Amino acid sequence: MSDAIKHECGLAFIRLRKPFSYYQQQYGTVFYGLNKLYLLMEKQHNRGQDGAGVATVKLDTEPGIPFMHRVRSAAPQAIGDVFGKIRDEISEIEKYQPEITKYPGLMKGHVRFLGELLLGHLRYATQGKSNVELCHPFVRYNTIPARNLAMAGNFNLINADELFKFTQAEPGETYRNSDLAAMLETVHHFLAKEDEVRRNGLDIKHILKQAFSMFDGGYHAGGLIGSGDAFVIRDPHGIRPAYYYINDDVIVAASERAAIRTTFNVGENEVHELMPGNALIVKNNGEYAIEQILEPKERKACSFERIYFSRGNDEKIYKERSNLGYNLSETVLKAIDNDLRHTIFSFIPNTAEVAFYGMLKGLEDYLNKIKVERILSWGKDFDEAKLSEMVNRRIRIDKIAIKDVKMRTFITADAGRNEMVQHVYDITYGTVLPGVDTLVVIDDSIVRGTTLKESIIKMLDRLGPKRIIIVSSAPQIRYPDCYGIDMSKMGDFVAFQAAIALLKDHNKEYILQEAYGLCMELQRTNTLHAQNVVRNIYKPFTTEEISAKIAQIITPAGINAQVDVIYQSIESLHKACPNNLxxxxxxxxxxxxxxxxxxxxxxxxxxxGKNERGY
Known part of the structure; x- marks a missing residue:
């Protein structure tokens, strides 16, 4: 993706179901759980680079012995930093007590993070703050074991303020805008109430029903309780992804199926999707159940997970991304008047590569069809040279754009910084016939269009193409997200900028004032949630008109080539990703x-004129 909207958060949960001596004997290490947690987090590294954290709970500890521990980091290599701290602690113990490594029970007593329950998290700071205090997991400590709670998740909640009011919590300045702080306080509120009335173990299902019925948002959240119980839960629309795997040794949950498959070397059918509104509840004795906590609603699994966020090594995601490209091939052919001789196809590295191969497959299918038709039309009027020329025709592909190592600059002035931004990407020279060839370059999506304007189009124009066509495997991004992706400012979206520009072109700016007035009235009557007023701004224009205006917006001054933009249609998106609507x-x-x-x-x-988030 040229316009990085960064990635979401990632969750990793492990419950060891056997004694530590078993893992030492079976797998050669008492640190089997920690090793697997590390791998599970690394295999989801794409989901967050702003911070990481780990929380663990030890079972059956003696009274007065700490049983819940947490470590977090906001360092540039946060996962390595977190596990480095754990490793340093282990090394210190081994240094002074080398014989202790032979005794798993003693190791459990001496190594803080050697627990049976493990919860890991990777964070992207949607709140715009990357300080370590806001890294997951959050922990609520209490002198009563069953009232200790650690939580982490991949989510955004829209009603955090209401939750703080309900729990009468005073989070302080650091946590006031934290969705996890609001979620933690709410779950802990019902956890404490449950612990007051029950003496024969907690009813986790009852706690989750009460707490999560209050949340407005998309979520995949996990929690460890000091009693030894644990849970992983998914929102009723299935907005955020959630998967789990269970065998005799472990119970595992994560944000991505492929991460579990790779970490535990298991087949696709062995890793299951946690369905919307359901929770994986693990009791302190190692028994588990999949429980329906909330009534499932219309499935609205995030399509951006399939387009961009999740790792593409999941076979279903790979196929869907390929289909996204394939579905665009017919539109692209129409745009170039089927002139494959004078068109070069490429992609913006690196995540658009799979969609590129899908588009290439569609183009090849068309070309092969033409080859057959032409050859049949010849009858017997051909020779070896004529036949060979036709059979050997190929789609012209080249790796035009090259993404260099992330560039940093000491230049602070805007003019100097813009000059440096142009060189984040580089080109392969000598690939284009100047003034003749058309360049078709596919990207995952176009959010702001800034990188296209400041870097990519300028770079491609240096090759001298007659025309540049930017293809987006996603439809036009027109509205904010509030369920886990940090896209919350209207002015950032190039599609919205295009709609505003078109309103001005057609002397229809009054539509903006009408929409604003309606919003003010809805706010006055406390019904701002009743309808999406912003739709009115796009209504006067077709998708093609907005795409054409976007092409104008992202075309820098001084460009010689004609620039066009092609977007995926909503219908084709749903066809390619039928389960993430x-x-x-x-x-x-x-x-x-x-x-x-x-x-x-x-x-x-x-x-x-407020440059702030919408929630």
């Missing part, structure tokens, strides 16, 4: 009322 950032169809409130608030911020 969450498309609110494209269509404005939010799965929860809070989404409408966020988009309207984001629009009001834009109209009022």
């Amino acid at each position: 969450g498309d609110w950032y494209f269509t404005g169809n939010y799965p929860t009322p809070g989404g409408n409130r966020v988009v309207n608030k984001a629009f009001m911020n834009y109209m009022e």
Whole structure:
């Protein structure tokens, strides 16, 4: 993706079901659980680079012995930093007590993070702050074991303020805007109430029903309780992804199927999707159950997971990304008037590569069809040279764009910084016939269009193509997201900029004022969640008109080539990703009322000149 909207958070959960002596004997190490947690987190490294954290719980500890521990880091290589700290602690113990490594029970007593329950997290700071205090897991300590709670997750909640009011929590400045702090306080509120009335173990299902019925948002969250119980839960629309794997040795959950498969070397069918509204509940004796906590609603699994966020080594995601490219091939052929002789195809590295191969397959299918038709039309009127020329025709592909190592600059002035940004990508020279060839370059999506304008199009134009066509494997991003992706400011979206520009071109700026007035009235009546007002801004224009205006916006001054933009259609997106139909950032169809409130608030911020998030 040229316009990085960064990645989401990633969750990793492990419950060891056997004594530590078993893992030492079976796998040669008492640190089997920690090793697997490290791998599970590294295999989801794509989901967050701003921070990482680990929490563990030890079972059956003596009274007064600490049993819940946590370590977090906001260092540049946060996963390595977290596990480095754990490794340093282990090394210190081994240095002074080398014989202790032979005794798993003693190791458990001396190594803080050698617990049977493990919870790991990778963070992308949607709140715009990367300080370590906001890294997951969050922990609520208590002198009563069953009231200790550690939580982490991949989510955004829209109603955090209401939750703080309900629990009467005073989070302080650092945690006031933290969704996890609001979630933790709410779950802990019901956990404490449950512990007051029950003496024969906690009813985790009952706690989760009460707490999670209050949350408005998309979530995949996990929790460890001091009693030795644990849970992993998914929102009722299935917005955020969640998977689990269970055998006699372990119970595992993570944000991505492929991460579990690689870490534990298991087949696709052995890793299951945690269905919407369900929770994986693990009791302190190692027994587990999949329980329906909330009534499942219309499935709105995030389509951006399939387009971009999740790792592409999952076979289903790979196929879907390939299909996204394939579905665009017919539109691309129409745009170039089927002139494959004078068109070069490429992609913006690196995540658009799979969609590129899918588009290439569609182009090859077309070319092969033409070859057969032409050869049949010749009858017997051909020779070896003519036949060979036709059979050997190929789609012209080249690796035009090259992404260099992430460049940093000491230049602070805007002009100097823009000059440096142009060189984040580089080109392969000598690939284009100047003034004749068309360049078709595919990207995952176009969010802001800034990198295209400041770097990529300028770079491609240096090759001298007659025309540059930027193809997006995703539809136009028109609306904010509020369920886990940090896209919350209307003015950032190039599609919204295009709609505003078109309103000005057609003397219809009054539509903006009408929309703003309606938002103000909805806010006055406390019904800002009732409808998506921003849709009215796009209504006067076709998708093609907005795409054409976007092409104008992202074309820098002084470019010689004609620049066009082609977007995936909503229908083709759903055809390629049939099980992930969450498309609110494209269509404005939010799965929860809070989404409408966020988009309207984001629009009001834009109209009022406020550069802040819509929630």
